[in-house]
Amino acid sequence: MTKVLVATDKPFAKVAVAGIRKVVEAAGFELALLEKYTEVSQFLAAVADADALIVRSDLVTAEVLDAAKQLKIVVRAGAGFDNIDLEAATKHGVVVMNTPGQNSNAVAELAFEMMLYQARGGFAGKSGFELRGKTLGLHAFGYVGKCMAAIAKGFGMQLFAYDPFLSAEDIAKEGVTPVASAEELYEKCQYVSLHMPANAKTKLSINHALLSRMPKGATLVNTARAEVIHEEDLLRVFEERPDFVYLSDVAPICKADIEAKYPGRFLFTAKKMGAQTEEANTNAGIAAAEQIRDFIVKGDKRFQVNK
Numbered sequence: 001m002t003k004v005l006v007a008t009d010k011p012f013a014k015v016a017v018a019g020i021r022k023v024v025e026a027a028g029f030e031l032a033l034l035e036k037y038t039e040v041s042q043f044l045a046a047v048a049d050a051d052a053l054i055v056r057s058d059l060v061t062a063e064v065l066d067a068a069k070q071l072k073i074v075v076r077a078g079a080g081f082d083n084i085d086l087e088a089a090t091k092h093g094v095v096v097m098n099t100p101g102q103n104s105n106a107v108a109e110l111a112f113e114m115m116l117y118q119a120r121g122g123f124a125g126k127s128g129f130e131l132r133g134k135t136l137g138l139h140a141f142g143y144v145g146k147c148m149a150a151i152a153k154g155f156g157m158q159l160f161a162y163d164p165f166l167s168a169e170d171i172a173k174e175g176v177t178p179v180a181s182a183e184e185l186y187e188k189c190q191y192v193s194l195h196m197p198a199n200a201k202t203k204l205s206i207n208h209a210l211l212s213r214m215p216k217g218a219t220l221v222n223t224a225r226a227e228v229i230h231e232e233d234l235l236r237v238f239e240e241r242p243d244f245v246y247l248s249d250v251a252p253i254c255k256a257d258i259e260a261k262y263p264g265r266f267l268f269t270a271k272k273m274g275a276q277t278e279e280a281n282t283n284a285g286i287a288a289a290e291q292i293r294d295f296i297v298k299g300d301k302r303f304q305v306n307k
């Protein structure tokens, strides 16, 4: 019987697991669950006889793929697939997919929640400021960027976006002002929210040259990946600009340094939780299960990322 393993260090909400189970069992497959595992060896043992694998940010390394002798498909229930060794998967003949757009509203809501909490001084009772009229720059304008734009419009923010893969027309038709370069985005915007994946081009790309261009009241919002930030430069900007604030769902390595030196100018979630809602878990988990079913039953390779 086809075995589908859900291996999640950070488990899905119960309702999402029930939804995944329903799709898997209706297809005549068997579901195995490995949640909150603490050792890689547990993952290696669980994946040994799996035909299909659903993960979140769990690392699917060459070692995992070597151990997964029956594996045909891995679906990353989420957007970013930087946790999967695509080269090793391709070498093993394993199809890799993601579930684009399924958790993006949750991520956008979290970015806004952090912005609101910061603007009102952590709800501690002091006078804060409003988001209305402020400039918000969306650095990359995919599913999450578009959800951010929809929310920001309700707040009356002025919206700008830069995405190297989209034309000015593509951005403008969403009611957002396109800018020609990342430099221009940072020059114009008090808030910049990051929505790019972590890859060879984007890693370390958010640097001093960009951040130092931001106007007074500069706030960087990062619900994307820690790796896109040049941390040495980030610390330099913190030091040079007393107005600079960093709100992040993906804690930097230098987190303790920032917490010690710059009180009131940062917000770090306890653990990456942008996509941690029942709705996002259910959407992404069920999409992953359906993609596996359609691949195994019909050979459907839509959403494959290691073509």
Ligand code: 3PG
Pocket (backbone or CB within 6 Å): 010, 056, 057, 058, 077, 078, 079, 080, 081, 103, 224, 272, 273, 274, 275, 276
């Ligand atoms: C994604 O890439 O979809 C998000 O970063 C969510 O990641 P998570 O499933 O590990 O919370």
